[in-house]
Amino acid sequence: MNSPATRPRIGFIGVGIMGEAMVRRLLDLGFPVTVWNLEPERLDTVVPHGAVAAESPRAVAAASDIVMLCVLHMQAVERCVFAEDGVAAAGRGPSLLIDFSTADPEGTRQAAAKLKALTGAGWIDAPVSGGPQLARTGGMTVMAGGSEADFALAKPVLEQMAGNVTLMGPVGAGQTTKILNQAIVGTGYVLMAEALMLAEAAGIDAARLPQCLAGGHADSSLLQRLYPQMQQRAFEPPSSYARQLLKDLKAVSAFAGDLGLDLKVIEQGVQRYKDYVALGHEMSDSAAVVKLYEHEAAERGTRP
Numbered sequence: 001m002n003s004p005a006t007r008p009r010i011g012f013i014g015v016g017i018m019g020e021a022m023v024r025r026l027l028d029l030g031f032p033v034t035v036w037n038l039e040p041e042r043l044d045t046v047v048p049h050g051a052v053a054a055e056s057p058r059a060v061a062a063a064s065d066i067v068m069l070c071v072l073h074m075q076a077v078e079r080c081v082f083a084e085d086g087v088a089a090a091g092r093g094p095s096l097l098i099d100f101s102t103a104d105p106e107g108t109r110q111a112a113a114k115l116k117a118l119t120g121a122g123w124i125d126a127p128v129s130g131g132p133q134l135a136r137t138g139g140m141t142v143m144a145g146g147s148e149a150d151f152a153l154a155k156p157v158l159e160q161m162a163g164n165v166t167l168m169g170p171v172g173a174g175q176t177t178k179i180l181n182q183a184i185v186g187t188g189y190v191l192m193a194e195a196l197m198l199a200e201a202a203g204i205d206a207a208r209l210p211q212c213l214a215g216g217h218a219d220s221s222l223l224q225r226l227y228p229q230m231q232q233r234a235f236e237p238p239s240s241y242a243r244q245l246l247k248d249l250k251a252v253s254a255f256a257g258d259l260g261l262d263l264k265v266i267e268q269g270v271q272r273y274k275d276y277v278a279l280g281h282e283m284s285d286s287a288a289v290v291k292l293y294e295h296e297a298a299e300r301g302t303r304p
Contacts, residue, residue: 007030007031007032008031008064008065008066008157009031009032009034009063009064009065009066010026010031010032010033010034010064010065010066010067010068010157011033011034011035011036011054011060011061011063011064011066011067011068011094012026012033012034012035012036012051012060012067012068012069012070013035013036013037013057013060013067013068013069013070013071013080013087014037014038014069014070014071014072014076014080014100014101015035015036015037015042015043015045015046015070016037016042016070016071016072017132017238017239017240017241018070018100018128018131018132018135019037019070019100020042020045020046020132021132021133021135021136022068022070022100022135022161023035023046023051024046024049024136025135025136025137025138025160025161026161027046027049027050027051029160031157032052033046033050033051033052034051034052034053034054034059034060034063034064035047035051035052035053035054035060036053036054036055036056036057036059036060038076040053056085056086057080057081057083057085057086057087058085058086058087058089058090059085059090060087061087061088061089061090061093061094062090062093064093064094065094065095065096066094066095066096066097066098066153066154066157067087067094067096067097067098067121068097068098068099068100069081069097069098069099069100069101070100070101071101072101072244072247073101073102073103073247074101074103074104074107074108074111076101077099077101077103077107077108077111078107078111081097081111081115082111082114082115087115088114088115088118088119090119091119092119092120092121093119094119094121095120095121095122095153096121096122096123096124096150096153096154097115097121097122097123097124098124098126098154098157098158099123099124099125099126099127100126100127100128100142101127102127102175102178102182102244102247102248102251103125103127103175104175104251104255105125105145105172105173105175105176105179106172108123108125108145108171108172108174108175109171109172111123112125112146112171112172122146122147122149122150122153123146123150123171124144124145124146124150124151124154124171124174125144125145125146125171125172125173125174125175126142126143126144126145126154126158126174127142127143127174127175127177127178127181128140128141128142128143128162129141129143129178129181129185131239131240132239133239134163135161138160138161138162138163139162139163140161140162140163140164141162141163141164141165142158142161142162142164142165142166142174143166143168143173143174143177143178143181144158144165144166144167144168144173144174145167145168145169145170145171145172145173145174145175145176145177146167146170146171146174147170147171148167151167176255178248179248179251179252179255182245182248182249182251182252183249183252183263183266183269185222185245185248186245186248186249186252186266186269186270186273187265187266187268187269188220188222188226189222189226189245189269189286189287189289190268190269190272190273190289191222192222192223192226192227192230192287193230193289193290193292193293194293195209195227196227196230196231196290197290197293197294197297206231207228207231207232209223209227209231210223210224210227210228226287229287230287230288230290233288233290235284235285235287235288236285238283238284238285238286238288239285239286239287240285240286240287241282241283241284241285241286242273242276242277242281242282242283242284242285242286242288242289243277243282243283244286245273245286246270246273246274246276246277249266249269249270249273250270252266252270253266253267253270272289272292273289275292276288276289276291276292279291279292279295
């Protein structure tokens with residue numbers, strides 16, 4: 001690890017559930033971190049631990065060598081980087097921007113080229129997987145896109161924040177990989193909910209399923225980590241939001257459509273989350289999609 005004197009100054013924009021965990025990790029590692037969030041009350045989760053609040057993304061950039069983003073979507077990325085008070089307005093300050101957001105590949109490529117032209121800063125798209133617990137402990141997965149030179153600058157920091165960091169190709173490749181990740185995750189959440197409903201309706205000990213299937217072809221982190229959460233109905237506080245996973249699944253569907261593919265399992269996953277969110281669960285935990293099945297069973301008058 002670098003000494004405190006040589007650690008880059010980090011700017012972090014977007015202190016949501018994942019952003020908070022990543023900022024806390026950086027602070028634990030001894031990095032100086034300047035933060036901004038659209039809803040300033042969220043800064044109360046990190047400022048008491050040593051982060052320094054800034055009044056705008058531009059102010060974050062002015063105080064940083066590397067700027068990191070973790071925001072909701074591509075429009076939020078563009079606002080944070082190119083608005084009048086955005087990162088680009090700071091001029092030739094940060095040498096690198098690392099975007100942990102889940103955005104779209106083409107929008108990312110365009111934004112990276114624009115930032116390079118305006119300030120000379122490099123861009124690594126680095127969407128993540130693993131949830132806030134792994135982000136907090138440095139065990140999350142990072143799927144990266146960018147030039148070899150920019151990745152070499154980012155890698156020493158990313159490797160302290162994540163257990164698995166892989167450069168998948170040029171700018172945009174990280175976002176493309178995240179689309180594939182979300183296709184697996186989103187449909188997997190639905191599958192875990194349906195497996196749980198089957199197990200409970202059949203009358204077996206549903207809690208033992210992960211132990212029973214461990215090591216077989218059905219085993220996965222979804223079965224070992226997500227299924228127990230569903231089985232215990234442990235959804236508070238949320239570790240992710242249903243609206244976010246629905247947004248990601250819609251992006252998977254659009255990406256597949258652009259490639260001329262008709263992927264029916266993914267389309268069913270999109271519809272299941274549309275149905276779930278339509279019941280008023282936009283800000284509920286993504287794993288609580290099992291409540292959709294309970295709701296439908298109750299409407300049919302059958303055992304949930």
